[in-house]
Amino acid sequence: MLSKNEHKLITSLRQKKYRIQHQLFVAEGIKVVNEFLNSNLLLEKLFCVEDYYQSISKYKPKIISEKELLKLSNLSTPNKVIGIFKIPKVSITKPTGLIVALDVVNDPGNLGTIIRLCDWFGVTQLVCSKDTVDCYNSKVVQATMGSLARIPIVYTDLKEYLKNSNLPIYGAVMDGKNAHSSTLKKEAILVMGNESNGISSEIEKLISHKITIPKFSKTNTPESLNVATATAILLNEFKR
Amino acid sequence: MLSKNEHKLITSLRQKKYRIQHQLFVAEGIKVVNEFLNSNLLLEKLFCVEDYYQSISKYKPKIISEKELLKLSNLSTPNKVIGIFKIPKVSITKPTGLIVALDVVNDPGNLGTIIRLCDWFGVTQLVCSKDTVDCYNSKVVQATMGSLARIPIVYTDLKEYLKNSNLPIYGAVMDGKNAHSSTLKKEAILVMGNESNGISSEIEKLISHKITIPKFSKTNTPESLNVATATAILLNEFKR
CATH class of the missing domain: 3.30.1330.30 (Ribosomal protein L30/S12)
Structure with a gap:
């Protein structure tokens, strides 16, 4: 009892x-x-x-x-x-390998899916802005299917983190360079933005390589991809 | 009132x-x-x-x-x-272009995401097995964000459909050829399977090209990717 x-x-x-x-x-x-x-x-x-x-x-x-x-x-x-x-104590390490950084991702299902993707693609660290949804939220925990235990996740001031890094910083935006024809470095930080607003203007200034997943729709729709599916496509591009 | x-x-x-x-x-x-x-x-x-x-x-x-x-x-x-x-009357057309076929996808959120992806990547038709979740289910309708109106979706006997098609049939499986090094035809059918069981053995027999998204995890985990994120990655591969 x-x-x-x-x-x-x-x-x-x-x-x-x-x-x-x-x-x-x-x-x-x-x-x-x-x-x-x-x-x-x-x-x-x-x-x-x-x-x-x-x-x-x-x-x-x-x-x-x-x-x-x-x-x-x-x-x-x-x-x-x-x-x-x-909750494991994870410290911020010197950026190496492929790192994913999230700028205010709000939806627990999206964060769970992204953690699972980071695990699949061997991402070395997941860096979340302080206002990104908590990865120990029960919906996130259940959605990650165990990957939560394998990916080092830190919550930090994303602006400071990016300023102090010396890796190239890629960001998924609507009007960037075609991701299919961009050279994607093996060691890099990939920044993904909020579900409704994308990457905030403050963080966008720190991005050295703006990239976009090309659209093949006959009309000009849909406006955007969901942040978790966009992360899936871009991590796969980085690892090709 | x-x-x-x-x-x-x-x-x-x-x-x-x-x-x-x-x-x-x-x-x-x-x-x-x-x-x-x-x-x-x-x-x-x-x-x-x-x-x-x-x-x-x-x-x-x-x-x-x-x-x-x-x-x-x-x-x-x-x-x-x-x-x-x-509900629009959609008839099965002679397979042309890139077609996505779903073998018993159960989760409304996954189907909604896949419909949005089909729209983004200019898929010509989405063919669902009769026991795939209904695309007019309210959760699917809300998740597609309007893409539902732009993608022709049919529910049919998937086995018969694949038997009568003369396009190459690709299927996402766990032990297929590396999708990064496979030649992916412009005109093709891509079969995606159920969330827990993957593609059924009956349908797998009809697949001409088994493909797999390579895993870069340091351990041998996670077991699999979510069906919607896997569809995202593979549609992007077909369109590269």
């Missing part, structure tokens, strides 16, 4: 301020929790329903009822297990 | 069987409805709140209250206007 304090802790971690205060976050479901148990993340506490106990007994989970799981869960169909993990 | 029948019709159209029966679907919000009003789609009925009437008065919308809008809407923040449009 769940104690009052445990219940309070888990539900409080739905809010960013408590995640920051406790330096903890919650993951749910067999697949995601397993990926995290097998990663470098540190486990704080584990809860599971009785029929799943054997599968993860070495982590000494606390058994909870289906009803308790349902109350704790953020998922529409809760899935056996909930884990509380420590 | 909304009549009982109008209310009943709009809420019934949340279900696929009624959309098929009436050959109608619902779109919401200023941006999406405007895109559809300016497209080839035929308007059946339009409803809006009073302060938006002037902007679309030429379409003779019926004025409804904010409260009525809230009741009808599928959105968390309803946005001024709801339109009922006729």
Whole structure:
């Protein structure tokens, strides 16, 4: 059975301020929790329903009822297990390799997809502006499918970060050079902007290479691509 | 004020069987409805709140209250206007150009993103297996941002369709030829599979060119890319 304090802790971690205060976050479901148990993340506490106990007994989970799981869960169909993990301490490293930088990405689904893409394409660090959605938000955690444990993610003053870097800075904009005919460096920072407003003017000034994914539509529509699909296409271009 | 029948019709159209029966679907919000009003789609009925009437008065919308809008809407923040449009009659055409074929894509968000990508990359037709999620589902309609009106979409027996085509058939699989080093024909069919199971074995037999997006991860993870991001990357490869 769940104690009052445990219940309070888990539900409080739905809010960013408590995640920051406790330096903890919650993951749910067999697949995601397993990926995290097998990663470098540190486990704080584990809860599971009785029929799943054997599968993860070495982590000494606390058994909870289906009803308790349902109350704790953020998922529409809760899935056996909930884990509380420590937020890893990631420091900003000297920029090397391919780095993705996000300027105020708001949608948790988009951030989750981008983290998974960074994992696929071997991105060395994901640098987020301070007002980008929190990567330990439960929707992000579930969308990353474990990639969250493998990509170093930092939140920082993006302007300062870019100013102090000496890698070429590429930015996805609407009127840049055709990405298909641009030379894309192996070591670079790729900046992607907000869902509605793109890259802010302050950050755009720091971009050394503005690039655009060419459009092949017969009409002049659609206006833009979703930020996660645009990131997918550009990371693939960098790695070709 | 909304009549009982109008209310009943709009809420019934949340279900696929009624959309098929009436050959109608619902779109919401200023941006999406405007895109559809300016497209080839035929308007059946339009409803809006009073302060938006002037902007679309030429379409003779019926004025409804904010409260009525809230009741009808599928959105968390309803946005001024709801339109009922006729489902266009699209017939299967002889395959030419670049065609995307979906084998049981289930997630409305993924289908919406893929429709938008088809629009961006000038895909000539989107061919869906009969058990792919309905493109007139409200979540798909809202996710396509108007692209739904510009891409001819058909639902058909995918096996028969592929058998009768004489274009090369590419399929995204886990163990295919590296997409970066494959010659991708200008005229082709690209088959994308289900979110969990990929392309079904029955359809895989009909694929002439199995292709894979190479992975640059240092570990052997993640297992796969989301179907919408994979479609983005491959359509970009076809159009390079």
